[in-house]
Amino acid sequence: MTELLEKAKNALKHAENVTALTGAGVSAESGVPTFRGSGGMWKNFRPEQLAAPEAFKKDPVLVWEWYNWRRELIASKKPNSGHYALADMEKYKRFTLITQNVDGLHHLAGGKNILELHGSIWKVRCTRCGTTKIDRSSVLTVPPRCSKCNGLLRPDVVWFGESLDMRILDKSIDAALSADVFLVAGTSGVVQPAASLARYAKGSGAFVIEVNMEKTPISIEADVTLIGKAGEILPMLQDGWIEGR
Ligand code: BJW
Ligand code: ZN
Numbered sequence: 522m523t524e525l526l527e528k529a530k531n532a533l534k535h536a537e538n539v540t541a542l543t544g545a546g547v548s549a550e551s552g553v554p555t556f557r558g559s560g561g562m563w564k565n566f567r568p569e570q571l572a573a574p575e576a577f578k579k580d581p582v583l584v585w586e587w588y589n590w591r592r593e594l595i596a597s598k599k600p601n602s603g604h605y606a607l608a609d610m611e612k613y614k615r616f617t618l619i620t621q622n623v624d625g626l627h628h629l630a631g632g633k634n635i636l637e638l639h640g641s642i643w644k645v646r647c648t649r650c651g652t653t654k655i656d657r658s659s660v661l662t663v664p665p666r667c668s669k670c671n672g673l674l675r676p677d678v679v680w681f682g683e684s685l686d687m688r689i690l691d692k693s694i695d696a697a698l699s700a701d702v703f704l705v706a707g708t709s710g711v712v713q714p715a716a717s718l719a720r721y722a723k724g725s726g727a728f729v730i731e732v733n734m735e736k737t738p739i740s741i742e743a744d745v746t747l748i749g750k751a752g753e754i755l756p757m758l759q760d761g762w763i764e765g766r
Contacts, residue, residue, distance in 0.1 A: 526754075529745045530761030532702050532728040538615045539762070540700035541607055542718050543751075546707020546733060548626050550601040550752040553594065557709050563587055573681045581664040581673060588676050589660050592642055595624045596657075603706065603751035604630035606759050613762045617696035621708060621715050623678050636689050636696070638715055644677035653677050690714065697722040704758075706732040706751045710739035719743070730758070 533539065545555040554560040556568045563571070566587070570576060577584045600608075608631040610616045618635045620627055623642040627635050645665065646653045649672025656665075665674040679685050693715075697703060703722035710716045716739065723729050723742045731743040732754045740746045747754050 525745045525747055526757060529730045529747060530758055530764075532730065532744070533614075533704075533758060533761035534765035536614060536701035536728070536762075536765070538700050539610060539702045539704060540617045540619065540696040540722065540727075541610070541704040541706065542697075542708065542715065543607070543618065543620045543622060543627070543706050544708025544710075544715075545622060546709075547603050547607075547620075547751045547755075548598070548601075548622055548624055549707065550603065550750060551598045551626060553598055553622075553624055553626070555707075555709075557711070563590065569681060572678070574683060577675060577680070581675075585661070585663045585665070588642065589663065593660065595626075595642060598624070598626065600626045600630035601752045603755040604632070606755035607706075608632040609759060610762055613766045617692075617700075619693045619696060619715075619718065621712065623676075636693050638679070638685060638689060638693060640676070640678035640686075642676060642678060645674040646677040647672045648675050649673070685714065693718060694721060697727075698725045700725075700727045702730060703727040704730045704732070705739055705743070706755060708733070708737070708739070710737040732758075 549555050571584050571587045604626050618632055619638055621639050623639055625643055643655055643657050644653055645656050647667035650670045652669055667674055697718040698721055700722050705719050719729055719739045719742045729743045731739055731746040732751050
């Protein structure tokens with residue numbers, strides 16, 4: 522582990538351009554449940570059953586109840602040392618943070634150049650007129666309606682089978698392709714197209730560092746996989762980019 526950690530720190534030290542991709546594991550130590558694994562269930566529903574347009578069409582109240590539960594839970598959580606370590610990188614490197622997380626905790630930690638690949642749980646979008654707005658109230662009347670056209674509002678997040686925002690995806694691909702170091706933390710690496718970004722980065726010559734509690738499909742691409750908690754390992758890597766300033 523020490524040798525791998527030193528290798529990763531050395532790559533960060535010499536990098537000019539760093540891109541990170543984060544997933545739910547980075548927020549796990551803040552108390553936000555991950556999607557897959559033991560903590561991912563809500564009232565016997567798997568996230569895949571609710572984070573889907575078909576589920577919303579069939580039962581918008583049920584889907585909104587799940588989102589309300591998550592909004593309330595996330596509102597009570599704070600960024601952890603992993604979020605803060607990543608926010609610190611912006612001071613030293615050309616840095617892009619791509620996150621699959623919708624919780625907003627990277628912003629709360631002070632991060633600025635953030636691409637929210639799967640949207641934000643704090644934004645709502647009208648299914649009729651398309652208006653989007655930020656709504657941080659922890660409990661919305663279920664199901665909420667648009668103040669302009671009375672259409673049904675939905676969370677402004679990306680569900681399974683839906684296209685990602687192409688501007689954000691294009692910027693993410695550019696950031697992956699231009700990175701000297703691509704740092705992947707806390708993602709199971711099973712959801713596309715996010716999971717392919719490490720491969721794009723690797724293909725264009727980046728040194729790929731993975732931080733996770735276990736090996737994932739991304740480990741094949743990774744030059745170094747550091748097994749452990751993001752909230753512990755990311756601050757350890759911090760010396761690498763600070764030394765390289
Ligand atoms: C720790 C830790 C600690 C724990 N420290 N680590 C190509 C092949 C096959 C399928 C597809 C494909 N292209 C597209 C698809 C279909 C689909 C897909 O990927 N399916 C696969 C699951 C098979 N993708 C899509 O539908 C995407 N759309 C798309 O591509 O559009 C074009 C298209 C349309 C139609 C057909 C084909 C293409 C959209 C995907 C949207 C994902 N949405 C969600 C919900 C967001 C909203 C919400 O939050 O409510 O995004 S699903 C959920 O998974 C969420 C997450 O962002 C995403 C990824 O999860 P993540 O972050 O990796 O979390 P976990 O829980 O999986 O993993 C946590 C990890 O942390 C674990 O590894 C732990 O070990 C680790 N960990 N504690 C460090 N302390
Ligand atoms: Zn509307």
